[in-house]
Amino acid sequence: MKPASITTICEDYSQEGRDAILQAYHLAEEALRGKLRSNNHPFIEHALGVAEIVSIMLGLDADSVTAVFLHEASRVEPSVLDSFHGTDTAMALTAGLNKISQIKPRDTMLEADRYRKLIASYSSDPRVFIIKLADRLEIMRSLQIFPKADQARKNAETMLLYIPLAHQAGLYNIKSEMEDLWLKYAHPDEWRTITNHLKATERDRNALVESFIKPLEESISAKGIKYHLKSRTKSAYSIWKKMQVQNIPISEVYDVFAIRFIVDVPPEKEISTCWEVFATVTEKYPQDERRLRQWLDRPKPNGYQSLHCTVNVGGQWVEVQIRSERMDYEAELGGAAHWSYKGVKKDDVIGEWLQTVRSMMESPDHTPYQDAEQNLLNQDIFVFTPNGELRQLRAGSSVLDFAFEIHTNVGLRCSGGLVNGKMASIREPLKTGDTVEIITSKNQKPSEDWLNYVVTSKARNKIKQKLKERENALAKAGKEILDRRLKNWKLTLRDDQLTSLIKKYKFKTANELFGAIGEEKIDVAEIKSAILQEETPEAVAPERIVVQNRGDNARDYLEIGGNRSLSGVEYKMAKCCNPVFGDDVFGFVTINEGIKIHRLSCPNAARLIENYPHRVQKVRWRSDAATSSSQVALKVMIDEESAVNDVLTVITSYHALVRKLITGTRNKRGEIEIDATIFVNSNLMLDKILAGLRKLKNVRQVARQ
Numbered sequence: 001m002k003p004a005s006i007t008t009i010c011e012d013y014s015q016e017g018r019d020a021i022l023q024a025y026h027l028a029e030e031a032l033r034g035k036l037r038s039n040n041h042p043f044i045e046h047a048l049g050v051a052e053i054v055s056i057m058l059g060l061d062a063d064s065v066t067a068v069f070l071h072e073a074s075r076v077e078p079s080v081l082d083s084f085h086g087t088d089t090a091m092a093l094t095a096g097l098n099k100i101s102q103i104k105p106r107d108t109m110l111e112a113d114r115y116r117k118l119i120a121s122y123s124s125d126p127r128v129f130i131i132k133l134a135d136r137l138e139i140m141r142s143l144q145i146f147p148k149a150d151q152a153r154k155n156a157e158t159m160l161l162y163i164p165l166a167h168q169a170g171l172y173n174i175k176s177e178m179e180d181l182w183l184k185y186a187h188p189d190e191w192r193t194i195t196n197h198l199k200a201t202e203r204d205r206n207a208l209v210e211s212f213i214k215p216l217e218e219s220i221s222a223k224g225i226k227y228h229l230k231s232r233t234k235s236a237y238s239i240w241k242k243m244q245v246q247n248i249p250i251s252e253v254y255d256v257f258a259i260r261f262i263v264d265v266p267p268e269k270e271i272s273t274c275w276e277v278f279a280t281v282t283e284k285y286p287q288d289e290r291r292l293r294q295w296l297d298r299p300k301p302n303g304y305q306s307l308h309c310t311v312n313v314g315g316q317w318v319e320v321q322i323r324s325e326r327m328d329y330e331a332e333l334g335g336a337a338h339w340s341y342k343g344v345k346k347d348d349v350i351g352e353w354l355q356t357v358r359s360m361m362e363s364p365d366h367t368p369y370q371d372a373e374q375n376l377l378n379q380d381i382f383v384f385t386p387n388g389e390l391r392q393l394r395a396g397s398s399v400l401d402f403a404f405e406i407h408t409n410v411g412l413r414c415s416g417g418l419v420n421g422k423m424a425s426i427r428e429p430l431k432t433g434d435t436v437e438i439i440t441s442k443n444q445k446p447s448e449d450w451l452n453y454v455v456t457s458k459a460r461n462k463i464k465q466k467l468k469e470r471e472n473a474l475a476k477a478g479k480e481i482l483d484r485r486l487k488n489w490k491l492t493l494r495d496d497q498l499t500s501l502i503k504k505y506k507f508k509t510a511n512e513l514f515g516a517i518g519e520e521k522i523d524v525a526e527i528k529s530a531i532l533q534e535e536t537p538e539a540v541a542p543e544r545i546v547v548q549n550r551g552d553n554a555r556d557y558l559e560i561g562g563n564r565s566l567s568g569v570e571y572k573m574a575k576c577c578n579p580v581f582g583d584d585v586f587g588f589v590t591i592n593e594g595i596k597i598h599r600l601s602c603p604n605a606a607r608l609i610e611n612y613p614h615r616v617q618k619v620r621w622r623s624d625a626a627t628s629s630s631q632v633a634l635k636v637m638i639d640e641e642s643a644v645n646d647v648l649t650v651i652t653s654y655h656a657l658v659r660k661l662i663t664g665t666r667n668k669r670g671e672i673e674i675d676a677t678i679f680v681n682s683n684l685m686l687d688k689i690l691a692g693l694r695k696l697k698n699v700r701q702v703a704r705q
Contacts, residue, residue, distance in 0.1 A: 017062025024069035067093035096128035109433030179237035478518030577602035582683030587617035633705035
């Protein structure tokens with residue numbers, strides 16, 4: 001929203017006041033020339049926006065408006081104050097604002113009381129404090145132009161510092177607007193839900209006002225009472241707060257809407273006239289006597305006066321507020337109403353009210369509002385980084401939570417921290433206003449008990465993810481160790497045997513068993529003993545026949561188990577899957593080509609085994625088969641052409657022979673495909689090559705064809 005023009009801001013002041021404001025404005029315009037806000041608009045717009053609030057919304061004097069422009073100008077060029085020829089009051093207000101601008105929120109530990117005392121110590125004039133609130137309101141109105149990180153920081157400062165102070169000063173219009181703006185950025189989904197609900201039901205509320213007043217018009221007019229109606233909708237923040245406190249949806253917030261009678265009578269007749277209107281309303285509509293509230297003859301401590309009742313209008317409960325013009329004006333504007341209400345001479349009351357603000361600033365007492373709001377917000381704390389950046393965390397968060405909030409890698413290597421300059425462990429709980437510096441160690445690794453020290457979902461998820469990765473890595477290493485030893489022993493591990501081992505060691509999954517082997521918590525020799533104990537005579541092939549290679553395509557000797565005499569029969573490696581020594585394989589008897597050896601993971605395996613079970617032969621490698629080599633096809637996806645050399649280096653480092661390597665063109669995803677054919681002497685060598693390729697920086701995918 002574009003701020004008011006300087007002409008509009010000046011129009012309610014005397015010629016002397018206008019001259020001072022315009023002089024200060026031109027000084028600020030010159031000093032801020034070329035300075036831009038985050039939306040690339042001239043920075044002078046901020047000063048104009050603050051001046052508009054100070055002048056039009058709050059009705060402060062010309063010196064206060066002048067100080068707004070001098071403050072913004074002197075922050076950039078302090079020497080501009082030498083060129084100003086105005087009142088001493090305006091200069092004093094400017095000096096106070098300049099001192100306050102040097103206060104950093106982290107110096108106050110984000111405590112409203114401490115912040116208030118600092119402001120009081122920097123200025124003897126409470127108008128400085130009010131101008132500062134106006135400055136913050138303008139920032140909140142423009143919050144969308146700031147970067148996301150700044151939005152979160154300024155929004156938190158507003159709730160924790162400025163809103164409680166606006167309440168204590170009696171500036172309820174500023175307080176209410178800042179609350180709604182805070183909600184808009186702190187909880188955007190809830191804010192949209194509430195504001196959209198209010199927009200959708202606006203027509204119904206207007207119709208209700210008309211149906212409510214129609215039966216009352218004649219009775220009230222007959223009593224000679226002058227009045228007008230207002231329909232008041234609860235602020236979005238007030239609705240949200242009620243939803244949070246009572247844990248109810250918006251449809252169950254019954255006092256969203258109120259109808260307000262505002263009677264125009266002399267001060268001496270205010271109270272009696274309000275009760276007359278009340279009697280007329282309750283004669284026509286039944287009331288809920290439990291919800292009758294009156295602050296007419298006994299105003300609230302903040303000066304609020306009104307009569308509230310709840311009546312049933314056509315089956316709907318509606319709050320009715322009855323008050324005088326004066327009462328309504330003061331209720332709407334709070335403390336500012338004391339010097340801006342019609343018929344009241346400013347000079348008579350402004351000093352008195354400002355003294356009230358001064359007393360508030362110096363008072364050590366909390367207000368019920370502060371306590372209530374802080375209790376409402378106890379789900380979050382606000383903590384500073386060493387460079388002053390504000391981070392928002394859940395209440396109960398520890399140093400470890402904060403480390404993960406900074407970055408995942410910082411959290412994973414966190415070994416402790418400095419909290420307000422003092423050493424603290426990773427489990428140290430944090431509180432609002434703490435300044436935290438994280439200490440890391442290259443040797444630090446997450447452990448299961450870390451989950452007991454964190455409360456934020458980000459920290460918990462990242463710790464669990466890292467623990468799972470470690471568990472999978474150990475399980476993979478353990479499985480490789482077990483597979484290698486089983487091959488050396490010429491043993492196989494059946495699924496039923498694996499299930500028995502899991503139960504024996506009281507694990508829940510095979511991964512846990514393999515992980516224990518990887519961590520050397522279980523001796524592989526124990527696994528061998530368990531398998532041999534469960535081995536039955538039927539599990540051993542009754543006949544073993546060695547079939548020797550007779551053709552060019554076969555490279556190994558295989559030991560084939562079965563009940564047929566197959567001596568002298570040729571065998572070949574199937575080209576569809578290219579088995580190598582160590583792979584789990586089976587033999588398939590073909591019509592014209594003898595036996596073909598397939599991997600159990602071959603794409604054709606399921607079809608062959610299911611459709612031709614009588615032609616499937618059990619096979620296993622002879623120990624001396626590892627001395628020969630087998631051909632393997634690989635597909636490697638890379639994202640940089642330079643990675644081709646890295647791929648070759650890994651393959652040859654394991655003494656594998658490269659027969660073919662073809663590099664394709666870059667696909668739509670930006671990947672380059674490498675088709676490689678290599679010779680290896682075992683699947684162990686192949687596994688090492690695959691693992692080495694997967695570790696390369698620019699390799700996205702590696703697959704055996």
